[in-house]
Amino acid sequence: MALSMNAGAEHYRNFAVAIYARVYEVQQMADLEWLKTRFEVMSRHIKLDKVYLETHRDTIVADEETIGRARQFFEERGIGTSGGITLTVNERNRFETYCYTNPAHRQKVQEVVEYTARLFDEVILDDFFFTNCKCASCIKAKGDQSWTEFRLALMAEAAQDLVLGPARAANPQVKVVIKYPNWYEHFQGLGFDLEAEPPLFDGLYTGTETRDPVYSNQHLQEYHGYSIFRYFENIKPGGNGGGWVDTGGMRTLDRYAEQLWLTLFAKAPEITLFDFRQLQRPIEASHRAAAESVQDGEIRFDFDAMIAPVRQEDGTWPPETTIALAAGYALEQVDPVLGLLGQPVGLKSYRPYHATGEDFLHSYLGMLGIPIDLVPQFPAEARTVLLTESARFDPGIVDKIKVQLMDGKTVVVTSGLFKALQHHGLRDIVELMVTDRKASVQDFMIGWFHVDHSESALLIPHIDYLTNDSWEEISGLTRTTGHPLLHSASYAGGVLYVLTIPDNFDDLYKLPVEVLARIRAVLQGDLYVRVDGPAQVALFVYDNDTFIVESFLPEMAEIRIIVDDGISGLCDALSGETLSGQPILDWRGQRTGKTGFETAVSSHSLRVFRLEK
Secondary structure: OOOOOOOOOOOOOOOEEEEEEOHHHHHHOOOHHHHHHHHHHHHOOOOOOEEEEEEEEOOEEOOHHHHHHHHHHHHOOOOEEEEEEOOEEEOOOOOEEOOOOOHHHHHHHHHHHHHHHHHOOEEEEOOOOOOOOOOHHHHHHHOOOOHHHHHHHHHHHHHHHHHHHHHHHHOOOOEEEEEEOOOHHHHHHHOOOOOOHHHHOOEEEEEOOOOOOOOOOOOOOOOHHHHHHHHHHHHOOOOEEEEEEEOOOOOOHHHHHHHHHHHHHOOOOEEEEEOOOHHHOEOOHHHOOOOOOOOOOOEEOOHHHHHHHHOOOOOOOOOOOEHHHHHHHHHHHHHHHHOOOOOEEOEEEEOOOOOOOOOOHHHHHHOOOOOEEEEOOOOOOOOEEEEOHHHHHOOOHHHHHHHHHHOOOEEEEEHHHHHHHOOOOHHHOOOOEEEEEEEEEEEEEEOOOEEEEEEEEEEEEEEEOOEOOEEEEEEEEEOOEEEEEEEEEEEOOEEEEEEOOOOOHHHHHHOOHHHHHHHHHHHOOOOOEEEEOOOOEEEEEEOOOEEEEEEOOOOOEEEEEEEEOOOOEEEEOOOOOEEOOEEEEOOOOOEEEEEEEEEEEOOOEEEEEEEEO
16 A cells, blocks of 8 residues: 655654544544644644544544535645544443444445545545454354354455445545554454465555553554564465554653554555544653663663753643653654665464464563464465464364474474374374473573573463483473473474463563573574574564564663674664674584674663674
8 A cells, every 4th residue: 555645744764653543532623723723733743744534433423514614624634544443332332343243333434435436536444444243143143153244244245245346436536444453363263364365455454553462452562563563464475454553551752653663664555643633642751661771772761851842941831741752752753764674574383264372472572582473375385384372263284384394494383283193194294292380490501401480370280201312401390300491302303492481471571591591592593683682672583684672671671693604794773883792612622603782771662783794
């Protein structure tokens, strides 16, 4: 989908920016003075390319005259407009959706779509083109099907008969875009169909909202905002129009900025700020995160630097100082970085359509510094493939694993996937068993005698195996007993690794630095760089020898960047500093073929590096 660039307006160099206006705010735009006052505050800080004007939400429809006046207002200022539709009956009632077995509801949906398509050549469906209805009519229509089966079929029909068909009949030029929210693991249960819908719609859009990983209902990890965009881009290459961020659940502005940055690091061509109302929220002192000095070349959301231009003599700032200032400041910071980056690359991980199992685990692994490239088809071309429990939804997955191993490649499976398939063919590769026994482990042995200690214990499943048939690469220790954390087995010319996943995924963050280093070395063997250091320091790798290291920790992190020998130096792409490395030696003092560069990254900061060859 092309960037929406308009003559007469300022632009960022590497992405476009849109603002979404809900129907409630669109209605208020009938008062052009109200609109002018608020828009002037936003446009002072944000270089805006487009506004999505919503026609419907919660059964409320904006009138055509108001929409026309708002469109004219923006277009006179060089800003494009598109239509938006949110198909909720009552968003405040736990996101109550339309019932697609109710004739009156179906007629209303079609009327709203036709109305909007007549007004705009591009229409986006916000998050809610799904159904959570379990009324008597839906129960009867479902019959003996599961709710997932019923809703997938119901919404596929609705997409064709109530949205796409009517929209294109009303306006043959219209492009209809479906915006998907951030909970992709559970889409199929509510009727979102990542297999059938993307080919039908003219484009898709990605909800990259990750908000606060602790104090929110979803508990999505920060890395999720990057990985979900890449996943949807792999589903419809070239058809993922952008990423979408809101201020919901925001406690501090650095977390808001990180959402914007991660969306753009995934190479989103456009970013949508939700919404016109939220951007008017006043900035408060409580939005400031704990301060820490930064190093040369680092990017960090600096509250004081942002607020300095508007700060008054008494230290306060005017009430019209809003979230729009924070958005604009964050976007300006990262725009120069994006021009340095090639295309993202990462560890291929296969998630079949409509799969569940170890939900959102990929985002936790991304927070371990493992770049994840989530794909909807099995990546047979990859030298290393990661498979989590969700891969069990592919009935041919065991055969595909065997082919990879026969070809001399590496496959890493999680303990969740092995347990799901250990009675369905996977033990034909290696006779181990993920048992129902648990172990609380705090010490870890890598190789012989080297033991590392975590600050607190992890609860992991115990794995039984046959001595000398497969091997413990990392062992969790409980006094006199060992419990494999990373296990390997040879098969033909390839190697199968089993990565044990704790019962609580965020226990992965407790793993000692040395343990994480060994896991990363296995999983990232095909990438030209990896970073050793604590968890919650992420790595974003690009195909032009450039990469980003970003810390989500509250304190400075000491790291070691590891690349192949032959790299003459490592350049900090923003400060221009060149780092010198040292050869990495094995336990015998022999060179390993790798070079390490010791450095650090400050809390909630990022650095950009480029290899020098």
